[in-house]
Amino acid sequence: MTSRERALGWLAGLGLTAGLVMAFGVAPREATQGNVQRIMYLHVPAILVAYLAFGVVLVASVIYLWGRAAGADRLAHASAEVGVVFTGINIATGAIWGKPTWGTWWTWDARLTSVSIMFVIYLGYLLLRAMIEDRERAARFAAVLGIVAALDIPLVHFSVYWWRTLHQPPTLLRPGSPPMDPTFVLALMVNLAAFMLLYGYFTAKRVRLLRQEEEVFA
Amino acid sequence: MRAKFVVGGAVIALALTYMIYAGVTQSAVYFVTPAELRASAVAGKAYRLGGMVLLGSLRWEPRTLDLHFTLGDGTAIVPVRHKGTPPDLFGEGRGAVVEGTWSADGYFRASLILAKHSEEYKAPHGASQAGYKELLRTLKGEGR
Amino acid sequence: MPDNWSFVLAAYGLAALVLGGYWRRLLRLERELVALERRRGATRDEPRSAPTSPGPPIPRR
Numbered sequence: 001m002t003s004r005e006r007a008l009g010w011l012a013g014l015g016l017t018a019g020l021v022m023a024f025g026v027a028p029r030e031a032t033q034g035n036v037q038r039i040m041y042l043h044v045p046a047i048l049v050a051y052l053a054f055g056v057v058l059v060a061s062v063i064y065l066w067g068r069a070a071g072a073d074r075l076a077h078a079s080a081e082v083g084v085v086f087t088g089i090n091i092a093t094g095a096i097w098g099k100p101t102w103g104t105w106w107t108w109d110a111r112l113t114s115v116s117i118m119f120v121i122y123l124g125y126l127l128l129r130a131m132i133e134d135r136e137r138a139a140r141f142a143a144v145l146g147i148v149a150a151l152d153i154p155l156v157h158f159s160v161y162w163w164r165t166l167h168q169p170p171t172l173l174r175p176g177s178p179p180m181d182p183t184f185v186l187a188l189m190v191n192l193a194a195f196m197l198l199y200g201y202f203t204a205k206r207v208r209l210l211r212q213e214e215e216v217f218a
Numbered sequence: 219m220r221a222k223f224v225v226g227g228a229v230i231a232l233a234l235t236y237m238i239y240a241g242v243t244q245s246a247v248y249f250v251t252p253a254e255l256r257a258s259a260v261a262g263k264a265y266r267l268g269g270m271v272l273l274g275s276l277r278w279e280p281r282t283l284d285l286h287f288t289l290g291d292g293t294a295i296v297p298v299r300h301k302g303t304p305p306d307l308f309g310e311g312r313g314a315v316v317e318g319t320w321s322a323d324g325y326f327r328a329s330l331i332l333a334k335h336s337e338e339y340k341a342p343h344g345a346s347q348a349g350y351k352e353l354l355r356t357l358k359g360e361g362r
Numbered sequence: 363m364p365d366n367w368s369f370v371l372a373a374y375g376l377a378a379l380v381l382g383g384y385w386r387r388l389l390r391l392e393r394e395l396v397a398l399e400r401r402r403g404a405t406r407d408e409p410r411s412a413p414t415s416p417g418p419p420i421p422r423r
């Protein structure tokens with residue numbers, strides 16, 4: 001384990017602890033929803049980090065196709081894997097929140113549909129990588145898919161504007177100041193920072209393991 | 219090993235196909251507004267109807283679980299009847315989406331009540347007005 | 363407004379399980395790779411021609 005990895009891991013651990021303190025100790029009980037709103041501190045950072053992860057897949061895929069740098073391919077692979085984990089958390093926590101507040105675990109509105117399509121596309125991306133045995137070919141195909149799949153990111157984010165949905169519009173990622181009490185915003189930001197650190201830790205570790213794997217099986 | 223990938227690929231392809239199908243048939247027009255329903259209501263046909271629960275229209279009988287309310291969108295109103303317990307966020311002056319059928323007797327028979335939430339979050343005792351207009355705007359699906 | 367604490371706990375519990383599960387998966391992979399590298403290294407060093415063999419040793423992490 002490299003020292004940078006170790007430092008990221010500890011920072012992520014500290015961030016997650018601070019995030020829990022913010023979510024349960026500092027942020028007040030929301031007036032309309034009650035305490036169930038605290039699920040938001042997982043749900044929102046998870047999807048924002050997933051956007052980040054799949055954005056990294058996009059950039060790394062372009063770089064790979066440009067110069068065939070093996071490092072860019074490994075970064076795309078690792079980032080997609082971690083992005084799938086965070087998308088899964090977003091969908092699961094959303095369903096758990098939706099049951100008591102909306103009255104359903106699931107409904108086929110544009111936001112829920114597009115985010116689940118995104119989840120399955122990147123699962124397919126990982127499957128494609130595992131399927132093709134030739135390393136070079138796998139990397140090339142994956143890079144193309146990694147670029148095409150990124151089209152779904154704006155679709156997910158803007159779905160609540162482009163179509164009628166049950167899901168509410170974004171609170172954080174929108175023009176103007178968030179329509180929420182500053183303490184909520186602070187709690188969200190701390191959790192977002194923690195999730196980003198965790199993303200960095202997971203991705204750095206995964207990239208290194210992928211490189212080692214290639215060296216061992218070379 | 220090959221077989222595993224084929225099965226995995228098939229599962230993913232099927233899931234994607236189904237989701238895109240659901241997206242085209244359901245998400246594209248997730249709900250109709252009261253005005254749209256009034257304009258072309260077919261008795262017995264299934265709809266998803268979205269609107270605001272009008273103030274003073276809500277009646278709930280906890281013993282029989284009879285729930286009556288009116289959904290409006292500023293232009294038209296539709297009376298809704300349902301049997302069951304509404305979700306936590308459901309209430310007067312808030313958005314709701316209901317699934318059910320249009321009855322020939324002039325009301326909407328809902329089999330499922332969904333509460334629509336706004337993107338606003340308030341601390342308790344915070345002097346803040348209910349974002350009625352904001353909610354109505356998000357309900358209509360208008361961009362900013 | 364009911365608080366639905368059970369739902370809050372379920373959400374946080376599930377997230378912890380998923381993140382912890384992925385972390386454990388990475389750690390397991392790391393252990394396996396280290397073991398594999400060591401085994402490879404051992405077989406590669408098998409024909410000990412000389413204790414001070416020419417050339418640099420294979421770099422280990």
